[in-house]
Amino acid sequence: DAKTTQPPSMDCAEGRAANLPCNHSTISGNEYVYWYRQIHSQGPQYIIHGLKNNETNEMASLIITEDRKSSTLILPHATLRDTAVYYCIVRGGSNYKLTFGKGTLLTVNP
Amino acid sequence: NAGVTQTPKFQVLKTGQSMTLQCAQDMNHEYMSWYRQDPGMGLRLIHYSVGAGITDQGEVPNGYNVSRSTTEDFPLRLLSAAPSQTSVYFCASSYSGRPPGANVLTFGAGSRLTVL
Numbered sequence: 001d002a003k004t005t006q007p008p009s010m011d012c013a014e015g016r017a018a019n020l021p022c023n024h025s026t027i028s029g030n031e032y033v034y035w036y037r038q039i040h041s042q043g044p045q046y047i048i049h050g051l052k053n054n055e056t057n058e059m060a061s062l063i064i065t066e067d068r069k070s071s072t073l074i075l076p077h078a079t080l081r082d083t084a085v086y087y088c089i090v091r092g093g094s095n096y097k098l099t100f101g102k103g104t105l106l107t108v109n110p
Numbered sequence: 111n112a113g114v115t116q117t118p119k120f121q122v123l124k125t126g127q128s129m130t131l132q133c134a135q136d137m138n139h140e141y142m143s144w145y146r147q148d149p150g151m152g153l154r155l156i157h158y159s160v161g162a163g164i165t166d167q168g169e170v171p172n173g174y175n176v177s178r179s180t181t182e183d184f185p186l187r188l189l190s191a192a193p194s195q196t197s198v199y200f201c202a203s204s205y206s207g208r209p210p211g212a213n214v215l216t217f218g219a220g221s222r223l224t225v226l
Contacts, residue, residue, distance in 0.1 A: 036215070043114075043200050043217030044153070087153070091213060096141065096160055096206070097168060098215070102152035 004088045009105045012082075018075040020104050022088030025069040031092035033064060035073045037084040038103070044087060047073065078108045112136050116201050116218035123191045123225045131186040131221050133201030139216075140206040142184040146170065146197040147220075153200065159184055160206055191225045198222050 005023040012018040024033060032051050036044040048055055048062045050071070055062045061074040075082055087103040117132045133142065143158035145168075155168030159178040173195060175187040184203075188195060201218040 032213075034214070041198065041220065043202075043219050044215070045217070046214045049214070085152075096158055096166070097155060098143065098158075099155060099169065100145070100153035102150070 003099065004090060004101060006086070006088055006101065006104045008102065009107070012075075012078045012106060012108050014080060014108055014110050015077055018078040018082065018106055018108070020073040020075075020086050020088075020106060021070065022073070023070045024088070024090050027068055027090050028092070031090045031095065033062065033071050034089050034091055035060070035062065036087045036089070036100075037082075038087070039081075039084040044100075047086075075106075078106075080108050080110065082106065083108045114201055114203055114216050114218035116199075116221050118221060119219065120222050121224070123188075123223065125192060125225060127191050128187070128189050129191065130188075131199055131201075131223070133184045133186065133203075133218060134182050135184075135201075135203040135216070136182065137203065137216065138181060139203035140181070141213075142178065142201065142203045143168070143215075144174070144176065144184070144186045145200045145202065146195075147200060148197050156186065156199075188223075191223075193225045196223060196225045 034049040035047040038044040050062045064071045085103040087100045114135045140161050144156040145153040154170045157176040159165045165176050199221045202215045204213050204215045
């Protein structure tokens with residue numbers, strides 16, 4: 001199973017872009033990168049996923065490097081409500097042991 | 111469409127007591143899993159299931175039992191609760207083996223367990 005590495009915490013000013021990195025150097029060819037976030041003590045929520053192309057939805061953008069060993073989640077205009085723990089995981093094929101790790105605590109400051 | 115429902119939301123047990131955390135989903139998801147979350151430890155996988163009658167261990171399975179007799183339900187059993195099992199427990203489900211956009215995990219709201 002591919003593992004991911006994320007910084008434990010990051011700060012961002014309200015209205016600015018938040019760029020959250022994730023390293024997944026052992027990702028295999030059929031594994032996708034998924035991002036989730038957990039606000040306070042709620043259950044984690046899905047944000048976005050991708051394989052090798054950049055992806056964008058109404059919440060965020062996902063940039064995956066050409067070698068697929070790392071990715072960046074971009075929140076284009078962070079708000080105070082985006083303060084949360086963000087998790088990057090990889091999943092694909094017969095990988096059912098989905099490990100989340102500790103994620104990155106993003107704090108958006110006014 | 112209720113999504114993933116966990117009960118109870120809060121529970122206090124004494125050491126040695128047994129209990130079952132319930133998890134039900136109404137999305138016909140094949141994959142279901144249980145995580146525990148302790149302060150500073152992130153989410154750790156306890157057990158998971160890829161379909162009725164099929165279960166497997168995650169990272170921290172000791173002290174917990176699971177079974178999957180139906181697609182909808184995936185209960186987590188603590189046979190003899192210990193203070194080390196004080197935690198917040200999350201159940202999650204998803205489709206399995208389908209296009210990746212369908213394999214998104216849906217989480218329940220969590221069950222907070224305290225063992226005295």
